[in-house]
Amino acid sequence: MTALFINFFALICLLIALSRDRAKTKRALIIALKSFFNIFPTILLIIILIGLLLGFVPQSQISKIVGEQAGFWGILVVAFLGAILHIPSLISFPLAAALLKSGATVTSVAVFITTLTMIGMVTLPLEVRELGKKMALLRNGISFLIAIIIGIIMGVIL
Amino acid sequence: MKDHIREKGNKRKGIRQDAVLLGATLIIMLILLSVFPEKQEAVTKALWKFFIEMILVLPAVMILMGLFSAFVPKEMVVKYLSKAAGIKAVFLGIIMGALPTGPLYVAFPLASALLKKGARISCIIAFLSAWACIKIPQEMVELQFLGPKFMATRLILTIIFVIMMGLSIERLIEWRDKNKRIL
Numbered sequence: 001m002t003a004l005f006i007n008f009f010a011l012i013c014l015l016i017a018l019s020r021d022r023a024k025t026k027r028a029l030i031i032a033l034k035s036f037f038n039i040f041p042t043i044l045l046i047i048i049l050i051g052l053l054l055g056f057v058p059q060s061q062i063s064k065i066v067g068e069q070a071g072f073w074g075i076l077v078v079a080f081l082g083a084i085l086h087i088p089s090l091i092s093f094p095l096a097a098a099l100l101k102s103g104a105t106v107t108s109v110a111v112f113i114t115t116l117t118m119i120g121m122v123t124l125p126l127e128v129r130e131l132g133k134k135m136a137l138l139r140n141g142i143s144f145l146i147a148i149i150i151g152i153i154m155g156v157i158l
Numbered sequence: 159m160k161d162h163i164r165e166k167g168n169k170r171k172g173i174r175q176d177a178v179l180l181g182a183t184l185i186i187m188l189i190l191l192s193v194f195p196e197k198q199e200a201v202t203k204a205l206w207k208f209f210i211e212m213i214l215v216l217p218a219v220m221i222l223m224g225l226f227s228a229f230v231p232k233e234m235v236v237k238y239l240s241k242a243a244g245i246k247a248v249f250l251g252i253i254m255g256a257l258p259t260g261p262l263y264v265a266f267p268l269a270s271a272l273l274k275k276g277a278r279i280s281c282i283i284a285f286l287s288a289w290a291c292i293k294i295p296q297e298m299v300e301l302q303f304l305g306p307k308f309m310a311t312r313l314i315l316t317i318i319f320v321i322m323m324g325l326s327i328e329r330l331i332e333w334r335d336k337n338k339r340i341l
Contacts, residue, residue, distance in 0.1 A: 002306070003214040006298045010218035017225050024228045032224030036217065041176040043212060048183050051205030052190065055197045089296050090219070094208050097303040110312055113300075117291035123263050130266040131273070131282075134334075138327050139283055146319040154311055 039088065046091045050098040063103030070108070078108045079148055082115030083140075086122045089113075107155030114147035215302045219295045223259045226294070230258045232268060239285060240275035247281035248324050252317060255288025265289040279331055280324035287320040 017025040053062075063069055066078055087095075096109045119140050120127070127136040191198050235254045242250045255265070269282045292313065300309045 002302050003211070006215045006302060007218045009298070010221045013225055014221055017229060021229075025225070028224035028228035029221065030224070031227055032217075032220040035223060036220045038173060039216075039220075041173070041180045043216070044209075045176070045180045045183050047205055047208045047212065048180075048187050050208050051201045052187060054204040055201030056190070056194075089291070089293070090299050093299045093303040094212060098204070098208065100304070106308070109304075110308075114291065114312070114316065117296070118287060120262055120290070123261075123266070126263050127266050130270040134331060135279070135283075135327065138330065139286065139323070142323045142327065143287065146316075146323060150312065150315045150319060153315055154308070157311055158307060 039090065042088065043091060046087075046095060050094060054098055054102055057102070059103040062099065066099060066104040066108040066112075068105060075108055075111055075148060075151065078112045079115045079144060079151075082112040082147070083119040083144060084121045085116060086120070087116060089117045092116050105155055106158045107151040109151075110154040111147050111151030114150055115144060118143040118147060211302060215299060219298050222295045222298065226257055227259045232258070235268065236272060236275070239272050239281055240277050242277070242281060247278045248284045248321050251281035251284030251324070252288040252292065252320065255285040255290075256292045256294055258289070259293060259295065262286075262290050279328040280321075283324035283327050284320055287316075287323065291316060292320075 014025070017028060066074055070077070092113055096113055099112075100106070100109050124136060124140060127140075131139075187201070191201060235258060238250060239247070239254055265286055269286055272285070273279070273282055297309060297313060300312070
């Protein structure tokens with residue numbers, strides 16, 4: 001159902017693009033094809049890891065690290081992991097879904113995705129160089145706090 | 159030009175690295191599954207389910223990304239954001255950040271150029287944060303895997319907090335700059 005909606009949305013965008021500018025649309029499709037093959041090995045890799053995770057790691061173990069039992073410490077650890085890891089965000093969603101399915105809390109999953117996307121330790125030096133130390137550190141630091149707050153609110157709502 | 163070639167070289171190296179990593183993981187999986195045959199069913203079932211879910215949306219998501227990168231030129235982003243004023247600038251920053259695609263490190267030079275052109279700090283913070291985590295193709299994948307409720311709640315909360323963060327960082331930096339001038 002969701003997949004249908006997404007494909008429909010993409011199709012409409014594609015048709016609009018085609019009616020606007022054929023050459024640009026062709027370029028867009030070439031970019032799409034290239035990025036598909038660029039990201040495909042990584043996606044397969046993460047799907048295999050998800051399969052192994054769900055098959056081998058018992059749910060009680062997962063929930064000890066990112067579930068109810070982990071408490072606030074668990075949330076901090078997940079937030080920190082998200083901040084230092086450099087996983088393409090597209091791939092983080094299936095991983096998050098797998099964790100959620102096997103006993104992780106909504107809070108820890110939301111915190112993980114948010115720090116993963118918003119904070120980039122790997123790109124921090126570049127950010128400091130382009131925008132200055134003050135702004136870069138403030139943005140990343142506050143994002144860390146925001147991610148935790150968003151996660152906690154989501155845990156309460158959902 | 160040189161940068162371009164190096165970038166291409168890096169990309170090719172990256173793909174080779176990914177392939178090697180994938181091969182290694184495949185081998186590890188096969189070894190694990192042959193040592194623990196009783197886990198085979200659970201692993202292949204999970205693997206297959208996630209693979210199908212991904213392959214159903216991945217082409218569409220890639221097409222969306224391609225369309226955005228072909229139709230939303232950087233010049234447009236600069237044009238809109240360097241002139242925007244007031245609270246509108248923050249919202250425009252979020253929209254402009256959500257549209258184009260590409261990794262975050264593409265956004266930093268853009269943001270720095272915008273700052274030099276006189277864009278508001280809050281607008282730049284909103285732009286960068288939106289670029290990092292409110293990308294439209296990315297939201298599509300989140301919708302697919304985590305469901306509409308999760309995706310919409312996180313999106314709304316993120317927008318609210320990003321706006322607050324942008325405004326407070328702007329206040330903080332401007333207040334400090336002013337104090338420095340007085341001293």
